[in-house]
Amino acid sequence: MKQNIQFIGNTMLSIISSTVIVLPFMIFLNWGSSHTVIAILPFVIFYTFRTTGIFFIRGIKTELNSYTLLKLAIYCGFLGSIFGLLGVVFPDLELVSGLFLGLSAAWLPMANNTIKRYRVENDIVGSKNIGIIVLFLVLLGIVFMLSDKYSFVLFFSIYGFMYFLSLSALVNIKNYEVKAHDLEGYSYKYLVLFFVLFVLVFLLRSSRLLLNTFQFDYFVYGMFFLVLCVLILMAFSRNRPQRRVPGDLSYMTVLNGALGNYLFLFSSLYAAGYYGHSQLIVKFYLPYVLGIMVAPKVGSLSKGKIKEFALIGMTGGLILLLFTPLFTIGILILSTFKSVFNGWLTDKYVSQNELPRDKRIWVKYTIQSLGSIIHQFILMIIGSLLVFENHSSIKNFFVITSQKIPTVESRALMTNWNGIATGILLIALIIYGLGSTIRLKEK
Incomplete structure (x- = not known):
């Protein structure tokens, strides 16, 4: 019992x-x-x-x-x-x-x-x-x-x-x-x-x-003030947070947080803005959760090269998300391989002997939370700039991203916004891939 x-x-x-x-x-x-x-x-x-x-x-x-x-x-x-x-x-x-x-x-x-x-x-x-x-x-x-x-x-x-x-x-x-x-x-x-x-x-x-x-104005001012303070601290302080974590691992952890924010927050916003709130369950929730569920089985097919397997899968998922008719499939693939990658990343932190044993995963979540927050700040600035480019206002931007029924205007904004948001992450993944290739050749 x-x-x-x-x-x-x-x-x-x-x-x-x-x-x-x-x-x-x-x-x-x-x-x-x-x-x-x-x-x-x-x-x-x-x-x-x-x-x-x-x-x-x-x-x-x-x-x-x-x-x-x-x-x-x-x-x-x-x-x-x-x-x-x-x-x-x-x-x-x-x-x-x-x-x-x-x-x-x-x-x-x-x-x-x-x-x-x-x-x-x-x-x-x-x-x-x-x-x-x-x-x-x-x-x-x-x-x-x-x-x-x-x-x-x-x-x-x-x-x-x-x-x-x-x-x-x-x-x-x-x-x-x-x-x-x-x-x-x-x-x-x-x-x-x-x-x-x-x-x-x-x-x-x-x-x-x-x-x-x-x-929103206060948020923008506060964000730029925070960036300025961080740059000053980085220039004059050697005692930086998470200094015991290797640089490439920190980079991938930040990217993992950004991918998580893109997958969960931005993709749900996109689904609501393009398809309508009534389609969130089918277009976003089901493929998102299904991806998490099948990830362990998919990860077992990697034949020991989990990181490479996950990176290729996430890149493929992001490319599919650039094409609106393939949005649901893209969510499923990105959710699956993002979960596989997250598991590999957790294993890497568990093996970091320089970190306190009980807090190794805490460190991972700290760094990826920073990545997630920074990514959403960047996305909101990009979204507001897209609205300004169309000679509209921030208030109209809020209305477009909050309405329950999609319009021609909301779909146009989401399409352009998605292209930039997805492009940023694809570039970040490519940069890491090129860096890894160069390091392997040097060895």
Whole structure:
């Protein structure tokens, strides 16, 4: 009986770890469709904490290890689901739900990845049932097709139930111990970075949803000020963050974060702007989740050359995404090979002996979070410049990217925007490929 409960807990934890970024994002985005302050704040708070929470946990004085952080993330997710359910009746509580689920989304995947490695190294059973995973994913997909009222109630009920069951997955690793040298000290630099990025991301997301051009202006000024400060620090300081991580690994981690932002945030925005919000499930959600599910099987076909296999696959997926009729197939391929590449990248960080053992994957998530945030900042600047080129306004840009039904104008913007966004990532992948070839020849 005890093993069955742990088996179910492992399955639930696996589902949550794979979906905690995308599903609450979509449910809170639906909640904020009325574009009022009360409606959009839960989404903005969720998204902001989700993208910056890693800097907060590494910037405060704490002795949390991956096991205690995973447990805390599960509790946060459970509380977030409860407050989300209560928020259907008392809307103000959705803000609290967004906060807790945002922290869970920031901490749970990276802590769970560390614990999964611990399970493998210590032969601790952590099996899961693929059939149950498919069942719950289909069930959650159906939930999003219902009317908003039923969708909110069922989503938070199911997600809260999943969080509750996932606690049983931690029973057989409660003796997880970390030696002092396998932890790391806190750094106020991360805390400062958390506050700065929190404000910038908050301004960016809220300005678009509230159609507020003044907030967007503050975001632009703040972003350029941040870039200036970073350049000055790089010029005069040798004590740079993550200096123990090899340069090529840092580059690929930043690119991994940018690809994640492109795949999840920009692609969903593109699908909504070109096909309409009603097509998000079919055009984006299903291929995105299916790609994550089949990635382990696809990765096993690499014959030992996982990195090269993943890079070729991601390049192919990006090329397909340049052609609108092939968008869904491109999402599926990019999601699959991005997941394969992410697994390889995690393995590389686990083997970085210069980093504290318990925090190696934390470092990976920190760097890729920076890549994701920088990428979304760049994309929003590009999008606004495209609108200016057509002699339109920032407010019109917000309207175009927020409407539920696509128009000729929104499709034209998304097509041009997608060409530039995809082109940037293709160039970044080619640069890395050329660099790797040159290094091999030098050896």
